[in-house]
Amino acid sequence: MFRFIVRRSLFGLLVLWIVSVAVFVLFFITPSNVARTLGGKLATPATIALINHRLGLDRPLIAQYGHFVWRLLHGDLGYSYYNSAPVRQLLFSRLPITASLVFGAAIIWLVGGVAVGVLAARKPRSLADRGSTLFVLTGLSMPTFLLGLLFIYFLFFRLHLAGVDWFPAAGYIPLTQNPASWAQHLILPWLTLALVTAATYSRLTRSSLLEVLGEDYIRTARSKGLSEQAVVYKHGLRSALTPVVTQFGIDVGTLLGGAIVTEQIFGLGGVGQFSVQAVLTQDLPVIIGTVLLAAFFIVVGNLIVDVLYAVLDPRVRL
Amino acid sequence: MSVTDLAQVAPSATGPALAVQGRSPWQLAWARLRKDKTAIISAVVIVLLVAFAVFAGVIAHLAGHGPNDQFHDTGLTVDGLPVGPGHHGFLLGTDNLGRDILVRVAYGARISLMVGVVSTLLATVAGVVIGLVAGYYRGAIDTALARFMDVVLAFPFLLFAIALVSVFHPSVAISIGVIAFFSWAAIGRIVRGQTLSLREKEFVEAAHSLGCSDLRIMFVDLLPNLVAPVIVLATLLIPTAIVFEATLSFLGLGVAPPTASWGGTISDSLSFYRVAWWFPLFPGIALLITTLAFNLLGDSVRDALDPTAQRALAQ
Numbered sequence: 001m002f003r004f005i006v007r008r009s010l011f012g013l014l015v016l017w018i019v020s021v022a023v024f025v026l027f028f029i030t031p032s033n034v035a036r037t038l039g040g041k042l043a044t045p046a047t048i049a050l051i052n053h054r055l056g057l058d059r060p061l062i063a064q065y066g067h068f069v070w071r072l073l074h075g076d077l078g079y080s081y082y083n084s085a086p087v088r089q090l091l092f093s094r095l096p097i098t099a100s101l102v103f104g105a106a107i108i109w110l111v112g113g114v115a116v117g118v119l120a121a122r123k124p125r126s127l128a129d130r131g132s133t134l135f136v137l138t139g140l141s142m143p144t145f146l147l148g149l150l151f152i153y154f155l156f157f158r159l160h161l162a163g164v165d166w167f168p169a170a171g172y173i174p175l176t177q178n179p180a181s182w183a184q185h186l187i188l189p190w191l192t193l194a195l196v197t198a199a200t201y202s203r204l205t206r207s208s209l210l211e212v213l214g215e216d217y218i219r220t221a222r223s224k225g226l227s228e229q230a231v232v233y234k235h236g237l238r239s240a241l242t243p244v245v246t247q248f249g250i251d252v253g254t255l256l257g258g259a260i261v262t263e264q265i266f267g268l269g270g271v272g273q274f275s276v277q278a279v280l281t282q283d284l285p286v287i288i289g290t291v292l293l294a295a296f297f298i299v300v301g302n303l304i305v306d307v308l309y310a311v312l313d314p315r316v317r318l
Numbered sequence: 319m320s321v322t323d324l325a326q327v328a329p330s331a332t333g334p335a336l337a338v339q340g341r342s343p344w345q346l347a348w349a350r351l352r353k354d355k356t357a358i359i360s361a362v363v364i365v366l367l368v369a370f371a372v373f374a375g376v377i378a379h380l381a382g383h384g385p386n387d388q389f390h391d392t393g394l395t396v397d398g399l400p401v402g403p404g405h406h407g408f409l410l411g412t413d414n415l416g417r418d419i420l421v422r423v424a425y426g427a428r429i430s431l432m433v434g435v436v437s438t439l440l441a442t443v444a445g446v447v448i449g450l451v452a453g454y455y456r457g458a459i460d461t462a463l464a465r466f467m468d469v470v471l472a473f474p475f476l477l478f479a480i481a482l483v484s485v486f487h488p489s490v491a492i493s494i495g496v497i498a499f500f501s502w503a504a505i506g507r508i509v510r511g512q513t514l515s516l517r518e519k520e521f522v523e524a525a526h527s528l529g530c531s532d533l534r535i536m537f538v539d540l541l542p543n544l545v546a547p548v549i550v551l552a553t554l555l556i557p558t559a560i561v562f563e564a565t566l567s568f569l570g571l572g573v574a575p576p577t578a579s580w581g582g583t584i585s586d587s588l589s590f591y592r593v594a595w596w597f598p599l600f601p602g603i604a605l606l607i608t609t610l611a612f613n614l615l616g617d618s619v620r621d622a623l624d625p626t627a628q629r630a631l632a633q
């Protein structure tokens with residue numbers, strides 16, 4: 001078990017290293033206009049050269065990469081070109097927003113998706129099943145920004161016109177400042193993110209549970225006289241949830257790196273929106289920082305899920 | 319004596335003898351697909367969409383508005399806001415720059431369909447080839463390729479995609495490349511799994527002992543058995559690619575403006591939806607219908623090719 005964890009962690013580190021090299025190569029090989037932009041329109045070539053030197057952009061690539069990794073190992077993610085602050089500080093101050101969005105939505109989609117999937121699996125081909133199928137189809141076909149726009153239009157704008165202001169469309173209130181406002185501002189973003197993801201979970205739960213309910217041990221449990229509820233929830237769901245747990249870890253890990261579209265459309269100043277801004281202004285240190293942070297979360301998410309899977313299913317511990 | 323001989327020896331009482339023909343799995347699948355109503359409807363919708371995209375130029379000509387022509391006098395109200403559907407010959411209304419939305423949605427269909435289909439094609443070819451090679455050769459090659467696929471799947475793809483696009487500047491080619499790059503690993507992983515189990519079968523051993531080259535075994539013996547799951551995966555990958563492209567365009571990193579794209583139009587509409595409901599609605603509907611059609615078709619194709627598989631959509 002320990003060896004399994006060690007092996008997976010090493011692989012995770014390998015992935016992070018490859019991502020760092022890829023990101024570095026991508027951005028430092030292409031000529032950038034950073035020095036010129038920072039210097040302003042009236043900068044002389046001497047000033048531009050000085051800025052380049054100060055930023056370390058005129059050193060050989062290998063030296064720059066070495067310096068970059070050295071700083072990384074010390075937890076230093078660099079200094080933003082345009083925000084005049086360390087990247088680490090900029091990212092970590094925005095992390096709570098993304099975390100609020102992702103964890104809130106995660107609870108909704110996990111509970112909702114699994115509930116719908118279980119309902120559909122218990123009564124195949126019934127009205128509930130067909131309803132869940134429609135739900136799955138809409139969720140799979142709907143891009144996040146479209147759903148967000150629909151919510152904003154109907155639950156914010158239309159209600160606003162009618163005098164009801166329950167669901168604000170933008171902005172973020174920190175939890176510590178006002179919990180009720182915090183939740184209220186996050187309802188629409190939570191629903192948007194959760195509904196699109198719940199569809200996949202409902203489909204996954206349904207097919208997984210259907211497969212498990214066809215197993216022999218379920219038939220034994222039923223013939224032993226256990227109630228349908230005990231059979232489905234205590235025995236069936238336990239094994240059926242393993243692929244769901246796996247997917248959950250991956251999804252949460254991926255989204256913590258920035259639920260980009262949702263943050264953009266609802267004006268939540270999280271990591272995702274910040275990374276888009278950085279890309280549009282070509283703020284290299286921030287871009288590198290966000291990509292590495294996102295990769296880190298994905299790797300950690302995968303690792304946790306792999307370990308959990310090995311704990312739940314001993315056959316996996318290879 | 320074959321079955322056909324029997325039929326001729328004993329003619330039926332009702333009429334001339336009919337030769338009995340066996341049907342191949344492909345013909346059976348095709349027969350199943352033809353009977354599936356959702357498949358037919360989605361296929362028709364897709365054909366109509368393709369026609370809509372192909373004839374975008376004709377539509378522009380008939381309407382008298384080009385996709386990038388701005389009509390500040392007829393296309394905008396006195397306050398400079400978009401006009402609604404039906405006014406001044408704009409069937410679906412105009413956008414914030416006075417451009418005809420019908421024409422822009424038609425041209426946007428070209429981008430979405432082209433990027434969606436081409437990137438899926440590239441991803442499928444790459445995924446199949448790499449998956450086949452990894453699964454067939456096993457050993458060190460397989461470990462290396464499988465790890466490579468795991469690394470690609472571990473990338474924060476949307477973030478990296480927008481970073482890549484920003485470095486190389488938005489264009490159709492970049493969009494296609496980026497989407498294909500992040501999609502091939504999913505296909506590759508499944509093809510690799512199938513190949514690993516298929517290569518243990520006797521027909522592969524037989525081909526090997528006949529002296530067939532590795533390449534021949536991979537592409538003549540193994541590949542035809544993989545076609546069914548690959549077709550299903552590819553058909554279901556297209557809507558994902560289309561949504562991916564729309565998301566990139568929405569973030570301003572897809573095709574460069576002023577080229578029309580559905581995501582770009584929806585993004586432009588964010589400041590105007592309160593006064594111009596038609597502005598986001600029509601590209602939104604187009605996007606939704608396209609993705610729905612491909613998803614439904616993909617599920618129907620999967621049902622047709624393997625009716626015993628677990629169905630996500632109960633018939």
